[in-house]
Amino acid sequence: MSGTEGWGFTDDRGTELGAARVPLRVAAYVRAGAALLDLGVTPVAVYGSGHDGEELDPAKAGGLRAAGVPYLGPGRALGAEALGELRPDVIVDVTYDGKSPYALDEAVAERLGIPLVTLSVSGERALPAILDRFAALAASLAAAPGRSASGAGSAAGPVPAAESTAGPAPATPAAEPADPVGAASASAADLAAAEALLRSVAAKGGGAVLALSGAGAEQVHLARPQAWPELAHLAGLGVRLLDPGPGPGANWLTGDWAGVAELRPDLVLFDEREHATPPYALPSGVRLAAWNPETPPSPAAYARFFRDLAEALVA
Missing domain, CATH: 3.40.50.1980 (Nitrogenase molybdenum iron protein domain)
Known part of the structure; x- marks a missing residue:
């Protein structure tokens, strides 16, 4: 057109x-x-x-x-x-x-x-x-x-x-870029490569992953994986995501930091947006990786996120 x-x-x-x-x-x-x-x-x-x-x-x-x-x-x-x-x-x-x-x-x-x-x-x-x-x-x-x-x-x-x-x-x-069609193809290829890398890393282990958003020293919001398209996609790639369990909230289960420890995650995906707070109290040895629940819906942005997560899983 x-x-x-x-x-x-x-x-x-x-x-x-x-x-x-x-x-x-x-x-x-x-x-x-x-x-x-x-x-x-x-x-x-x-x-x-x-x-x-x-x-x-x-x-x-x-x-x-x-x-x-x-x-x-x-x-x-x-x-x-x-x-x-x-x-x-x-x-x-x-x-x-x-x-x-x-x-x-x-x-x-x-x-x-x-x-x-x-x-x-x-x-x-x-x-x-x-x-x-x-x-x-x-x-x-x-x-x-x-x-x-x-x-x-x-x-x-x-x-x-x-x-x-x-x-x-x-x-x-x-x-x-002089060729927008070529650039789009390159971004799609980059995303596919990042997905393949993450699938390979997940297949070798990497532990259980919990996604959350900090809300202060006394409160934390735990993500329900199937409520978030990118988390559901990670599960489809083989990443072992922890579900916080029953309770109110369609996207999040709100609890305290002691509840995080009870879930025993190996890696915590923490909400890095400015209105969220950093993780307050995590068990010793738990690894951290940043997560933006509002990642731009583009292949380039998700390729970066998937590569960073793959790196965190093997750290």
């Missing part, structure tokens, strides 16, 4: 979205924006969730800071005027319930008359399907005229300095 033929996309709420031309200026929730950047589309700006503060969380940033993409603060605090000043052609968010955008008030996009694409990242969808949906959106946006092979340059356009808290763009941009 050329940029003059119009644009259409059906999001994961079943909403059919369209525009007279392929959107060039994309605003996005930080997780979605980092994924789109990996996939060749550079946002004009990103916003955070209710967990985020006024500064971009390094754990969630992906390549956004290095690319000079401005961060606008929490999405729920954004009004139509602030977002409208960016002149976005489309907004991209995620959904966990298949109905509502996670980080932005949908009424803001409605008042501006801007299409709001919402893609599911819930545990009801397998990780490969999530990656495919983001890849399909990126491919539809990459047809915009004036967008370079990686979406940089004119795609971002000027942004008033007062709106950016992500820091200045680097003085000399990194070289951009």
Whole structure:
């Protein structure tokens, strides 16, 4: 599709979205924006969730800071005027319930008359399907005229300095891939290689893995593996993930650090986002590896995560 033929996309709420031309200026929730950047589309700006503060969380940033993409603060605090000043052609968010955008008030996009694409990242969808949906959106946006092979340059356009808290763009941009199709194939191959490595390591042992999010000295949230697409995918690759057991909570079981010790993990995947706290009390000898529960849904991001986990399992 050329940029003059119009644009259409059906999001994961079943909403059919369209525009007279392929959107060039994309605003996005930080997780979605980092994924789109990996996939060749550079946002004009990103916003955070209710967990985020006024500064971009390094754990969630992906390549956004290095690319000079401005961060606008929490999405729920954004009004139509602030977002409208960016002149976005489309907004991209995620959904966990298949109905509502996670980080932005949908009424803001409605008042501006801007299409709001919402893609599911819930545990009801397998990780490969999530990656495919983001890849399909990126491919539809990459047809915009004036967008370079990686979406940089004119795609971002000027942004008033007062709106950016992500820091200045680097003085000399990194070289951009000349072949977006080749770059996408390379990312997919990299992910496949990382999966093969992790499968091989898991087959040789590596111990039991527990994923958690710290909530202070007295409380910790233990992840239910099948509720998280990437954790379920790890289990499919042979990683032995611990389930915290029965109790309230669809995604997490909230308990204390003594409960972590009772599960006897060999390796703890700890939530590295800024709003989470580091592990407080773990048995001697337990290994640690960082986990971002909002890893950008791109092959490149998950390849990095899988390689890091494979390294931690053999340490």
